[in-house]
Amino acid sequence: MTKEIALEHAPDLPRIYATAVRRRGSSSATLPDVRYSRAGIRVDVDDLVDYARVCGFPVGGALPPTYPHLVAFPLQMAVMSGDGFPLPLLGAVHVENRIEVVRPITLDDRLDVAVWAADLRPHHRGRQVDLVSEVSVRGDVVWRGTSTYLSRGSEHPEATPSEPPSTAPLERVTAGPVWRLGEATGRAYAAVSGDWNPIHVHALTARPLGFPSAIAHGMYTYARVLASLGPKLPESGLISRVWFRKPVRLPSTVRLRSAFEPSSTLSVLESVKSGSGDVEHAVVANTW
Known part of the structure; x- marks a missing residue:
C-alpha cells in the first residue's frame, strides 16, 4: 500500500543536500512505495518574475510550461x-524530461502537487x-511532468537507451539564437529554483562528483529553449x-536551431567549438 506523506510546507532543500553528502544509496532493485504531496500552493509573484528573468520568459498570462517543475522539485x-x-x-544527472500542459495555469490558481518515483x-x-509529478487545481490535473535521473555506476551495455527523434529535419537550419x-x-x-546540486554550482564542488567543471542545469537549458520558442x-x-x-560545461557558448511544422517543433541545442565540430547538448520535441 502506498504511503501518503502530506506536507504543509516545502521541504528544506539546503538540509536535504547537506544530509545527502552522507547518503550513498543502496543496491536495492525496488523503489519505496511513497507519495509526497502539498495542497493549496500559491505561486509567489516575485519568485516567478525572478525565474522568468533568468530563463527568458515573458511575465504575464499563463505560467511558463517549465515553472510547475519548480513547484514539484522540492517534493522530488x-x-x-x-x-x-x-x-x-548527489551526482544524479537529469537525462530526460517530459511535460504535458493540460490547460494554462495562472497566478490565481491554488496548486495541489503530488510526486512519486x-x-x-x-x-x-x-x-x-x-x-x-502531477499538479492539480480543484481536483483536475492541469500539468504532468516526468523527470528521469541517472545515477552513474555499474554499466549495463544491454540496457535499451531512450533515443530522441532524428535531427535530420534540422540539417538545413543554420541560423538560430546564440x-x-x-x-x-x-x-x-x-538561486531561483532551489536546485543547489553541487554539480551545477562551481567546478570545485563538481569535480569530486566526476565532472571537470560545473554543468548547467538541464531544466535551465530546457527552459531557455521553450522561452525562445514561446510564440x-x-x-x-x-x-x-x-x-x-x-x-553543458560552464562557461560555454550554445546555439539553438529549430524546425517548425503546423503542430510540432523540433530543436537542437549545441555548442560550437572551433576546430572540433558541434557538440549536441539537448534535443527538444514539442507536439500539440
Missing part, C-alpha cells in the same frame, strides 16, 4: 532523499529512475520532451 528531492530510495541524490531500471552507464552561458549560470538558476507554442494541449545528450 524529498522522495529521492527518503529512506529506502536506492540511488544517491517509478520505473527503476538499468542504464548503460548505471541506473535511472523517473520522478513523476547564448553565452557564463561560469555563474548554475548559481543564478539555483510558436500553445498555452494548453502541449506535450514537450527533452533529451539531455551532453552536459
